[in-house]
Amino acid sequence: MIVCKFGGTSVGDAAAIQRLVEIVNARQGERPVLVLSALSRVTNGLLALVPAHPTERKAQLTMLMARHEDLASTLTAPGEALEALRADAAAIAERLAGWADGSVDAELQDWLVAHGELWSTRLVTAALERAGVPATWVDIRPVMRTGGQCSRAVPDQAGLPGRAQAVFGPLLDEGRVPVTQGFIGSTVDGRTTTLGRGGSDYTATLLGAALEAERVEIWTDVDGIMTADPRIVPEARVLRTTSHLEAAELSAFGAKVLHPATQAPLLERGITCVVLNSFAPDRPGTTIVSGFRPEPVMGCSPVRAVSWKPGVTVLNIRSPRMLGASGFLYRLFGVFHEHGVAVDVLASSEVNVSLTVDADGPLEALCRDLESLGEVTLYPNRAIIAVVGVDLRGTRGLAGRLFQAVREINIEVISQGASEINVTFVVKAEEGAEAVRRLHREFFGPGEVAA
Ligand code: ADP
Ligand code: ASP
Ligand code: MG
Numbered sequence: 001m002i003v004c005k006f007g008g009t010s011v012g013d014a015a016a017i018q019r020l021v022e023i024v025n026a027r028q029g030e031r032p033v034l035v036l037s038a039l040s041r042v043t044n045g046l047l048a049l050v051p052a053h054p055t056e057r058k059a060q061l062t063m064l065m066a067r068h069e070d071l072a073s074t075l076t077a078p079g080e081a082l083e084a085l086r087a088d089a090a091a092i093a094e095r096l097a098g099w100a101d102g103s104v105d106a107e108l109q110d111w112l113v114a115h116g117e118l119w120s121t122r123l124v125t126a127a128l129e130r131a132g133v134p135a136t137w138v139d140i141r142p143v144m145r146t147g148g149q150c151s152r153a154v155p156d157q158a159g160l161p162g163r164a165q166a167v168f169g170p171l172l173d174e175g176r177v178p179v180t181q182g183f184i185g186s187t188v189d190g191r192t193t194t195l196g197r198g199g200s201d202y203t204a205t206l207l208g209a210a211l212e213a214e215r216v217e218i219w220t221d222v223d224g225i226m227t228a229d230p231r232i233v234p235e236a237r238v239l240r241t242t243s244h245l246e247a248a249e250l251s252a253f254g255a256k257v258l259h260p261a262t263q264a265p266l267l268e269r270g271i272t273c274v275v276l277n278s279f280a281p282d283r284p285g286t287t288i289v290s291g292f293r294p295e296p297v298m299g300c301s302p303v304r305a306v307s308w309k310p311g312v313t314v315l316n317i318r319s320p321r322m323l324g325a326s327g328f329l330y331r332l333f334g335v336f337h338e339h340g341v342a343v344d345v346l347a348s349s350e351v352n353v354s355l356t357v358d359a360d361g362p363l364e365a366l367c368r369d370l371e372s373l374g375e376v377t378l379y380p381n382r383a384i385i386a387v388v389g390v391d392l393r394g395t396r397g398l399a400g401r402l403f404q405a406v407r408e409i410n411i412e413v414i415s416q417g418a419s420e421i422n423v424t425f426v427v428k429a430e431e432g433a434e435a436v437r438r439l440h441r442e443f444f445g446p447g448e449v450a451a
Pocket of ligand 2: 038116183199
């Protein structure tokens, strides 16, 4: 069997859903399970409802419903799908009615935002059935059990294969095409949770591993994983092949084309992942496989791609107590662990540690506890730039070339050498896109051949 995930723009309107139907039709023999995102912009629309003023809320919900109902009528969805949509809209209106504007409740938000995926899957199931594909709508929530953390829930991977096989196995055996939601799950006591923004990719690979898929296809709006985000670097090129590790590095450092956790479930089983363009389904896309380790090729660029991640804060901890002392970093990371804050880039000297964290984490509480270890200074609005390539550590002159390319941009924290495939550094967020463009020009400009 295979898993096919379609992102927001790939289910965004009637034409996109028609293309999806054709793609699925061509794969029926491979026993596909479909994992879908919400229609494009719907997740943001639902999130905006919670803090909105009650009258605005009503108007916004009506608009969101109108978009889904219009699509349902264009697709001539049967009454059952429409009834489900309307019942959900009534339940949302009722739950939000008692909600004062300005207040945000994380549990309510997860429950609310999950409707984007619940609705898109209803519409696509109906469209497939209209086209004669035997599709079945599946609520993923009892299958994708998660911990209780709101908006970034952690899936229970140990129990997933049993639950997924029990639900999807019989449907596939009957020759049906299951259509289910990405991004959402539920706790053991049935509370709806979400896996973090962009989490449908992660759902797809979790299910792919649990169902021992032959392949996971990620259908999106670009030709594959590219040498840089094409929205910033229009001349970026598609990587035909890459490895799970390379793709993981790129997505961890901001390549939005894949959720950062996407490759993890596939690594152990060596399942291939293919990133494809649903607007041009005949193009080859990017194939992500295990163990792909291109050798540096004479005359080819040593760099494979450049990505960047804004929304980052640099924390500097200065502590003369670090001098000659042991166990300092152990205590320091203990504090990060207690607050559940992940560190991306790290550099340390004798009395200083500089590291980067996501700006939307619980930084106030974290800093309060860090004060006991040293003097803490925060530098907000930063971006991480990641250069991913082949044996970067062993490539003579690479660092010189790289930093020469961004010489006019102030570089604040550098981490090189920790991994042979990547060099990361930090700049002010407003200079991030320009740094990516300059690096891309340097390593993929005229005369450079992509590796
Ligand atoms: P979907 O809704 O299909 O999940 P996303 O918007 O989450 O799509 O991801 C696709 C987008 O990722 C592309 O439109 C592109 O702008 C962006 N992107 C960022 N970095 C890269 C990259 N290195 N290669 C390809 N796309 C990238
Ligand atoms: N709809 C969710 C989001 O916009 C999940 C996804 O698209 O992967 O973040
Ligand atoms: Mg996405």
